[in-house]
Amino acid sequence: MTAQNEGTRAPGAPRLGNATGLSCRECGKTTGLGPYYACDDCFGPLEVSYDFPRLTREAIEAGPRSIWRYAPLLPVPHDIASRPTTEPGYTKLIRADGLAAELGMRRLWIKDDSGNPTHSFKDRVVAVALAAATELGFKVLACPSTGNLANAVAAAAAQAGIRSVVMVPANLEEQKIIATAVYGGMLVTVDGTYDDVNRLASELAGEHEDWAFVNVNVRPYYAEGSKTLGFEIAEQLGWRLPGQIVVPIASGAQLVKIDKGFTELAALGLVEETPWRVFGAQATGCAPVAEAFAKGWDVVRPVKPSTIAKSLAIGNPADGPYVLDVVRRTGGVVADVSDDEVLDSIKLLARTQGIFGETAGGVTLGVLRKLLAAGQLDPDAETVIINSGDGLKTLDAIEPAVTVPTAIKPSLEAFQAAFEGVAV
Numbered sequence: 001m002t003a004q005n006e007g008t009r010a011p012g013a014p015r016l017g018n019a020t021g022l023s024c025r026e027c028g029k030t031t032g033l034g035p036y037y038a039c040d041d042c043f044g045p046l047e048v049s050y051d052f053p054r055l056t057r058e059a060i061e062a063g064p065r066s067i068w069r070y071a072p073l074l075p076v077p078h079d080i081a082s083r084p085t086t087e088p089g090y091t092k093l094i095r096a097d098g099l100a101a102e103l104g105m106r107r108l109w110i111k112d113d114s115g116n117p118t119h120s121f122k123d124r125v126v127a128v129a130l131a132a133a134t135e136l137g138f139k140v141l142a143c144p145s146t147g148n149l150a151n152a153v154a155a156a157a158a159q160a161g162i163r164s165v166v167m168v169p170a171n172l173e174e175q176k177i178i179a180t181a182v183y184g185g186m187l188v189t190v191d192g193t194y195d196d197v198n199r200l201a202s203e204l205a206g207e208h209e210d211w212a213f214v215n216v217n218v219r220p221y222y223a224e225g226s227k228t229l230g231f232e233i234a235e236q237l238g239w240r241l242p243g244q245i246v247v248p249i250a251s252g253a254q255l256v257k258i259d260k261g262f263t264e265l266a267a268l269g270l271v272e273e274t275p276w277r278v279f280g281a282q283a284t285g286c287a288p289v290a291e292a293f294a295k296g297w298d299v300v301r302p303v304k305p306s307t308i309a310k311s312l313a314i315g316n317p318a319d320g321p322y323v324l325d326v327v328r329r330t331g332g333v334v335a336d337v338s339d340d341e342v343l344d345s346i347k348l349l350a351r352t353q354g355i356f357g358e359t360a361g362g363v364t365l366g367v368l369r370k371l372l373a374a375g376q377l378d379p380d381a382e383t384v385i386i387n388s389g390d391g392l393k394t395l396d397a398i399e400p401a402v403t404v405p406t407a408i409k410p411s412l413e414a415f416q417a418a419f420e421g422v423a424v
Contacts, residue, residue, distance in 0.1 A: 014135045018053060019075035022046040022220055025322070033075075035136050035212070037219045045318070046220045048075045055268055057239055065090045067124055067228040073264060074228070075221045076131040085130070086152075086159050088123035089228050091115040093236040093384070098352040099365075103372060109242070109384045111233055112355060118155045118179070120148035120311075120358075120389035121254065125225035126156045126214055132221035133212035140165060140211040144201035146194050146250065146311045147176030148389055153214060154183035165211065167197050172310060175393050193305060195315050215251070219318075223253040230261025233384055234271050241271055243381035246279040246368050248360045248388055249289050249334070250312045252319030255280055259326045278326050279377065280334035281367035283307035283359075287336035289320045293327065294334075300324070308339045308397040309359040311389060333376050337366035343401040345369065346391065356391035359398075364388075 014033045023030045026044025037046055055072055063069030067089030068081040077083075092112045100108035113121040126149065130141055141157040142165040143149050150166040157164035164185030168177065169192060181187050190197045198216075205217045214222045234241055241262055247255040259278055266273035282290045285307030292300045300320030305313035317323070327334055337345070342362035349365055350356050357365070364385050371377035391398065408414040 014132075015077055016075040016132055016135055016221070017078055017080075018050045018072055019048050020051050021049045023049045035138070035217050037217055048220050048224055050075075052264075052268060055270065057235075057270055060235065060270075067127060067225065070228055070231045073231065074128055075224055076128060077135055080131050083131070084159055084161070085127050086117040086123055086156050088116045088127050090232060093233060094353065094355070096353050099349065102348065102352050103369065103379070105372070105379045105383065107382045109233075109237075109382070110349075110353065110355060110387055111229060111384055112387045113229070114355075114357065114387060114390035118148070118151040119393065120152065121226070121229065121386070122148040122152035123156070124228050125149075125222045125253075126152040128225035129212065129214035129218050129222035130156050130160060133214070133218050134160070134162075136212070136218070138210055138212035138218070139163070140208070142166065142201070142204070142208075142211045142213045143215055144168075144194065144197040144213070146313055147172050147180075147393065148311050149215065150180040150187070151176060154180045154185045154187070157185055158183045167201060169194055169197055169310075173394055173396050175395055179393070193315065194313055195302070198314075223257055223319075226254045226257035227261035227264070229254070229386065230258040231265065233258075234262065234265050237382075239271050241266070241274050241276045242384045243275070244277045244279065244332075244377060244383040246281055246364050246371075246377075246383070246385045248312055248364045248386060249280045249282050249317065249320075249323060250314045250360075252280075252289060252317045252323040254386075254388070256319050256322045256326055259330070276330060277332045277381075278330045279332040279367065279371060280323055280327055281364045282334065282336040283309040283312055283342060283363050284336045284338045285309075286313045286315060288315060289317060289323050290334045290336040292320065292334075293324060298324065307342075308394075309342055309363050310394075311358065311360045312363060333371055335367045335370055335376075337363060337370055341366040341370070343398060346398055347401065349387070350391070355387060357387040358389035358391050358394040360389055361387040361391070 024039035024044045027042045066087040094110045096108045116123040140163045167188040170189040265271045286305035302316035345365035346362035
């Protein structure tokens with residue numbers, strides 16, 4: 001910690017690295033670091049402010065092969081890399097030449113976050129939230145979730161040796177429910193939508209002062225974890241920014257924070273400040289941000305989700321208005337695709353790149369294809385798409401779209417008959 005940061009931190013305040021306070025995204029009012037998520041004056045959402053030190057590419061590259069290589073840019077204690085965490089991040093950025101050729105694109109990359117500890121990008125945000133929550137004195141890690149977050153919270157709490165409480169809609173994919181239950185924390189299934197679960201979590205956060213609901217009462221810290229996607233993409237591209245990026249939208253925080261990550265890297269002189277365009281992807285059965293973008297609205301009207309892309313099924317996305325701001329400022333688009341297009345895109349990604357993405361990945365690739373066809377996305381610009389989770393988490397969704405052959409007799413004749421009936 002620099003002397004300058006010691007001077008900006010109030011006595012007795014949490015030690016969260018170079019974070020200096022929280023500021024309102026609406027009115028700009030600032031407050032100290034603490035378990036706060038809404039402005040006292042206007043009730044706008046809060047985000048973390050920093051006093052960043054001078055940082056070099058070489059210093060980052062010498063760091064851990066996890067998100068903690070960017071610890072100076074996150075609201076976490078300086079010794080975070082030595083603490084027990086799931087060590088998420090530093091996932092592969094895959095040059096997708098096969099998919100690019102299929103789509104008629106010049107250069108396409110896939111940021112494949114299925115390689116995280118619980119196989120989704122949520123490990124990033126939970127690791128940051130847990131670091132902040134323990135520093136703030138919370139004893140239980142909790143969340144409302146559409147599945148991936150539940151996996152990440154249960155695993156991170158188990159690793160840290162603290163209790164977890166996670167709540168999910170009862171109609172969630174069975175694979176995600178099982179993958180949460182295995183960690184041994186408290187799992188609650190709720191008869192309702194994610195928005196119903198989220199409301200319940202907000203009520204519980206007021207009742208249990210020592211419970212950190214990662215995406216409720218410590219949300220400002222949690223959301224900062226998504227910046228690491230932007231940091232990694234830039235570093236893995238050789239310290240440059242892509243011309244275009246397509247990001248799935250659930251709450252919208254991932255898209256907003258990737259843009260913030262690019263902005264911070266440019267401000268720190270770690271990358272050249274070249275223009276980038278941000279595109280948002282939603283499923284048609286839950287597309288409130290896409291609707292607002294298409295109609296020129298500045299607010300997002302809540303909807304009741306009905307889509308196979310359950311990890312994106314948030315009908316009232318908290319960061320929806322800020323997604324609109326980012327996309328419009330950068331010259332991007334928010335679009336949506338049908339469930340059939342999602343399934344077709346999952347299979348296309350698997351066939352061309354050998355990557356089995358979950359339904360959110362199908363949404364993202366589906367929107368990329370739709371925007372290319374409409375001439376709204378430049379096929380010659382260097383483009384990155386996010387695959388935020390593993391297809392093994394959404395087997396129920398893809399099962400009707402694939403054919404599993406019937407068994408054959410263990411003979412050459414039977415194999416030959418089967419082989420002649422299949423185009424290879």
